[in-house]
Amino acid sequence: MNIKSQLRIQEMAFMLVGVVLFFSLVGLIGMGILYSGIYKEANRLADQKTFGAMVALADSPEFSCVSSKSNCIDGDKAISLINKTNYVKFWPFTSLRIITRYSAFNKGYNQMIKCSIANYPNCDLITIYDKKVAGEIASSNFIAFCRKEYQDFGNLQGRSYDKCEIGMIVAGTEYKNPKSKT
Amino acid sequence: MRIKKRYANSGYLIPIYSGNKKGIEMGFNWLFAIVAGGFILFLAIYAAGRLVNSGSIVGNTLNAKNFVNILETWEAGLAAGVKPPELQFRTDTNLYFGCSAELELPFGKQTVSASDIMFNDRTSEIGYSVAIRSKYIFTENQLRGKRFYPFSVGFFMPFHIADLIIFSDRDYCFYDAPAQLQNDLQQLQLNNVLFPNKTTACEGVRVCFSNNAECDIVVSTSGKYVIKEDVKMYYYGNLIYAAIFSSPEIYECNVKRLMNKLNQLGPIYLDKIEIIKRKNCESNVAPKLNQLITGAETLSSSADLAILAKVSEDIDSINEGADPGCKLYKNQEKNEY
Numbered sequence: 391m392n393i394k395s396q397l398r399i400q401e402m403a404f405m406l407v408g409v410v411l412f413f414s415l416v417g418l419i420g421m422g423i424l425y426s427g428i429y430k431e432a433n434r435l436a437d438q439k440t441f442g443a444m445v446a447l448a449d450s451p452e453f454s455c456v457s458s459k460s461n462c463i464d465g466d467k468a469i470s471l472i473n474k475t476n477y478v479k480f481w482p483f484t485s486l487r488i489i490t491r492y493s494a495f496n497k498g499y500n501q502m503i504k505c506s507i508a509n510y511p512n513c514d515l516i517t518i519y520d521k522k523v524a525g526e527i528a529s530s531n532f533i534a535f536c537r538k539e540y541q542d543f544g545n546l547q548g549r550s551y552d553k554c555e556i557g558m559i560v561a562g563t564e565y566k567n568p569k570s571k572t
Numbered sequence: 573m574r575i576k577k578r579y580a581n582s583g584y585l586i587p588i589y590s591g592n593k594k595g596i597e598m599g600f601n602w603l604f605a606i607v608a609g610g611f612i613l614f615l616a617i618y619a620a621g622r623l624v625n626s627g628s629i630v631g632n633t634l635n636a637k638n639f640v641n642i643l644e645t646w647e648a649g650l651a652a653g654v655k656p657p658e659l660q661f662r663t664d665t666n667l668y669f670g671c672s673a674e675l676e677l678p679f680g681k682q683t684v685s686a687s688d689i690m691f692n693d694r695t696s697e698i699g700y701s702v703a704i705r706s707k708y709i710f711t712e713n714q715l716r717g718k719r720f721y722p723f724s725v726g727f728f729m730p731f732h733i734a735d736l737i738i739f740s741d742r743d744y745c746f747y748d749a750p751a752q753l754q755n756d757l758q759q760l761q762l763n764n765v766l767f768p769n770k771t772t773a774c775e776g777v778r779v780c781f782s783n784n785a786e787c788d789i790v791v792s793t794s795g796k797y798v799i800k801e802d803v804k805m806y807y808y809g810n811l812i813y814a815a816i817f818s819s820p821e822i823y824e825c826n827v828k829r830l831m832n833k834l835n836q837l838g839p840i841y842l843d844k845i846e847i848i849k850r851k852n853c854e855s856n857v858a859p860k861l862n863q864l865i866t867g868a869e870t871l872s873s874s875a876d877l878a879i880l881a882k883v884s885e886d887i888d889s890i891n892e893g894a895d896p897g898c899k900l901y902k903n904q905e906k907n908e909y
Contacts, residue, residue, distance in 0.1 A: 413612075435637055435638070467841070474840075476836060479676060538851040540851040540852045549897055
């Protein structure tokens with residue numbers, strides 16, 4: 391094989407490498423454009439899922455009131471969910487909280503009185519669970535927060551009734567960010 | 573045979589046919605270009621194929637995910653029944669359902685995946701399955717079509733345990749259905765559930781409430797069971813709809829998941845009994861409720877539902893007799909089927 395032929399083969403090989411590289415780059419750019427919106431789409435779906443599930447949550451068996459009122463949370467049931475870790479995977483939220491009364495709406499979580507079985511119902515915030523994920527966005531919805539109350543008329547007379555206040559349910563969603571390592 | 577060798581400007585000449593002197597000669601460059609070009613073409617076609625496949629997997633996974641997102645918003649609550657809008661896909665679609673009561677305890681989970689139906693009845697690559705944890709979907713193992721018919725009813729034992737979401741893709745013909753059941757279903761205005769007379773023609777799955785050899789599904793309201801695909805599924809309350817519309821595997825799995833849910837809800841009510849005691853509300857439900865929780869824990873199949881039904885009705889009677897301001901939950905009207 392003469393030198394000229396060897397050169398031509400080398401030229402051809404370089405050209406082929408170039409062609410392959412060119413098409414690979416075109417392919418990569420195409421894939422980049424095609425999947426550029428995938429994080430946005432995933433976040434939109436996650437947000438939609440959280441909001442849909444949160445709106446329906448008040449009517450779920452774990453929270454629903456004794457009366458058949460819609461969008462009403464039975465505080466006497468909700469308070470017992472505090473230590474039930476089984477529900478962490480059940481609902482599609484990264485955190486789930488209930489603000490039990492209107493007067494606490496302007497406070498930060500740190501300023502609110504945390505609820506426990508012992509201090510309930512004299513408290514502001516029932517934290518059902520918090521996975522403590524980074525990049526969490528919270529969605530909220532107003533609800534009627536009801537609990538049993540006893541009215542004493544004196545002389546051993548009294549009656550139990552449902553006392554309801556405006557409360558809020560706050561659910562978290564993890565926002566995926568392509569730049570973060572998580 | 574003579575091997576022809578000659579150097580030329582184009583490099584080697586390789587004889588393709590050397591039988592006569594006028595044999596076709598091909599330069600090395602050409603041969604190299606054909607082989608390399610073929611390889612590049614093959615790579616390009618393979619990559620395009622993979623891209624189309626992964627595109628359809630992504631599309632089908634998104635379809636399944638959207639489907640699950642829509643389900644999340646369905647909560648019938650204490651309503652007797654809810655008919656959400658019919659679900660319509662852009663193209664004919666296969667939906668595949670799976671269920672496990674043992675995975676991801678204590679609740680178990682269901683999965684759904686989708687694939688488009690293309691021309692020639694071929695299906696595209698099935699998308700990744702999407703998990704459903706907080707919903708109870710009663711359906712056949714596989715649904716096929718563009719339009720699906722959902723409805724949702726509450727399941728109470730004796731308090732609200734969950735909503736049963738029932739999905740179907742075909743018409744159902746109900747023969748000799750009890751008046752209350754017919755009334756309940758007609759109120760939901762389901763387009764795929766028909767109540768024909770014996771003489772009226774009805775094309776669809778035949779559901780009979782009296783023994784008939786020509787039936788696909790037989791329901792015995794006295795025995796509280798449904799026979800489908802030669803399998804007997806026992807029901808309690810609104811589970812009658814679930815048994816009619818779903819495959820035996822999904823039905824039995826979801827009954828176990830519902831009992832898992834009862835096991836989680838029971839302690840919440842036990843805690844509630846203690847909390848409302850502070851407000852002068854005494855409830856005598858606790859011993860029976862504990863019995864119900866134990867029964868639900870040991871349930872092995874729907875055949876055990878009858879035992880739990882008795883305990884559930886006892887709890888219901890106690891709760892009904894409680895002070896109106898101290899009821900644990902709202903008692904439900906009993907259906908006759």
